[in-house]
Amino acid sequence: MAVIQKHGKNYSPDLVCHKENHPSDKIGVPGCHKRWPEHTTWSRPVARVWTVVLLLGTCLLYCARVAMPICAVSMAEQFSWSKRESGMVLGSFFWGYCFTQVFGGYVSDRVGGEKVLLLSAAAWGSMTAFTPILAHFCSQPILSMTLARFLMGLLQAHVMHITSLTLVIGGAGSLMLDLYGWESVFYVSGLLSVLWAYCMWKYLLKGEGPIITLESLGSGGPQSKLSKRHWLRLLKQPAVCAVIVTHLCTASTFFTLLSWLPTFFKDTFPDAKGWVFNVIPWLVAIPSSLFSGCLSDHLISQGFDTASVRKLMQFFSMGVSSVFTLLLCGNTTFPWAVAFVSATMGLTTFSHSGVSVNVQDLAPSCAGALFGVMNTCGAFSGVLMVYFSGYLIEATGSWATVFALITTVNLLGLCTFLAFAEARRVDIDSSKIRHHNIHI
Structure with a gap:
């Protein structure tokens, strides 16, 4: 996250440009300095090159x-x-x-x-x-x-x-x-x-x-824009705690599904082709993620309260997706199992327009650092969930216990988000801004 944010602003050797008399670099950018100017932006060709490079690198990662x-x-x-x-x-x-x-x-x-x-x-x-x-x-x-x-x-x-x-x-x-x-x-x-x-x-x-x-x-x-005292005050805000807890739950359930779904299909449907269940769910997730972003932007542009839109997206991500996760607990055929998993993974991506961007609503001055804290908590919970899921499968011999655990964690995070999430800034004095927050 920090890498992309840094590049998205103004820094990288041979990337930021000044309109002075300097020779062009090898990728067609005239006069690039190897300094850290405060107010510079990439030229469009450089931005395109780095976008492609970072996309390929993330794919390989x-x-x-x-x-x-x-x-x-x-x-x-x-x-x-x-x-x-x-x-x-x-x-x-x-x-x-x-x-x-x-x-x-x-x-x-x-x-x-x-x-x-x-x-x-x-x-x-x-x-x-x-x-x-x-x-x-x-x-x-x-x-x-x-x-x-x-x-x-x-x-x-x-x-x-x-x-x-x-x-x-x-x-x-x-x-x-x-x-x-x-x-x-x-x-x-x-x-x-x-x-x-x-x-x-x-x-x-x-x-x-x-x-x-x-x-x-x-x-x-x-340097950090917030002192330690301000960080403590920020972390005491119910909305910030709700974002951290919800992201923790979302990340842990996603990591569990990502880690165990190939094993689930191999154990339950040993004759199934691996490319089918490793591709189709993500084929659904791509347009689903894009649709959630377009939908949330459209609703906000139509005058709907930002907090309500974030909660709606998270309801689909953690609430509706849990319905399809629970359907995997029963005896299903391979096509239906793929359909249920595809629906689960597709709806899960709605969190990209919910809790994942809500941190920017709450604290834009330190969103990167706060997102790092959220990811740390989510990764730690992923350790516990992935390992505990393996223990449950071995102890009970049933995948239903894992899917029930995922549903429980999802509902816990969803209830927390619906109860405490907001979309007003909490990193500055609230008296300096006016914002009407409507809860659903």
């Missing part, structure tokens, strides 16, 4: 992230893992993920997001490519896989994921898994990530950096 869930069944069969052990491996990613959320944003603010992104991409790509080697040459594959997943989360935590990219990754990963074995998924995604990092370093950063020193971490970059 998510490819590496979902490699383990896609291959979990095959690896569990080969290494004789129980459901609880599979849950430990899948959940270990989120331990690393939650540890470096805030730190990654801090380092990005101090030394530049592109340096952090470059280092982490090279590191997570290398770790992904070496994962099969660790699994085959270590005497305890369960320990090596747990460590590898932890480091993957540690290296990826500062980059925002894009849900819709799972469409491409799910299909390609499933085909590679069926044709060439689970090792190929890790090799391809890891090596492509390293190649992407090299191309970014060579052609966009012109072979410079990344050089991160202790001095650069301690100086430079924008």
Whole structure:
């Protein structure tokens, strides 16, 4: 998140431009300085280049992230893992993920997001490519896989994921898994990530950096706009607490579904094609996410209260989606199971227009830092939910308990959001603004 916000503002070597007499750079931008000017914007060609580069990089990041869930069944069969052990491996990613959320944003603010992104991409790509080697040459594959997943989360935590990219990754990963074995998924995604990092370093950063020193971490970059006292006051606001709790619930249920759905389909429908259940739900999620954004913008432009619109979007995301999640508890055929999962994942994306953007309504002056706190809490709950789900499956032998748990957590988050969420600014003195908030 911090990486994209930094680039979206005004910073990056060879990217921000001044209308002075300087030679053009290699991507057609005249007169670019390697300084941090206060009020500059990207030219349209530069913005397009970096948009494509970051989109591709995020795709590769998510490819590496979902490699383990896609291959979990095959690896569990080969290494004789129980459901609880599979849950430990899948959940270990989120331990690393939650540890470096805030730190990654801090380092990005101090030394530049592109340096952090470059280092982490090279590191997570290398770790992904070496994962099969660790699994085959270590005497305890369960320990090596747990460590590898932890480091993957540690290296990826500062980059925002894009849900819709799972469409491409799910299909390609499933085909590679069926044709060439689970090792190929890790090799391809890891090596492509390293190649992407090299191309970014060579052609966009012109072979410079990344050089991160202790001095650069301690100086430079924008300072926080809020003091510790103001942060404490902010976190005491019921609306802020509601956003954190709701995001925690949303993230934990999403991470659980993301981690365990491939295993659910393989266990319940062993003859089903992997590319079907790894692609169709995300094929529904893409237009659903876009539709929710257009719908929320339209409602707000028509004069509906912002808080009411946020709550409506979250009701679809956590309330209506839970209905389809509960339908998975019964005996269903494969087509109906795919339909229910597709509806669940599609409706879940409505949170992109609910709690995910509500943080910007509440505290635009520190939305990035607050979102980092939310993601940290969500990742930590993801650890517990993913592992506990594996324990439930092993203890009860039923997937219904997992889906019931997901529904319970969703309803808890939804009730919290409906009761306490607002859309007025709480990071400034409320007496300075006028805002009428209508609750539903």
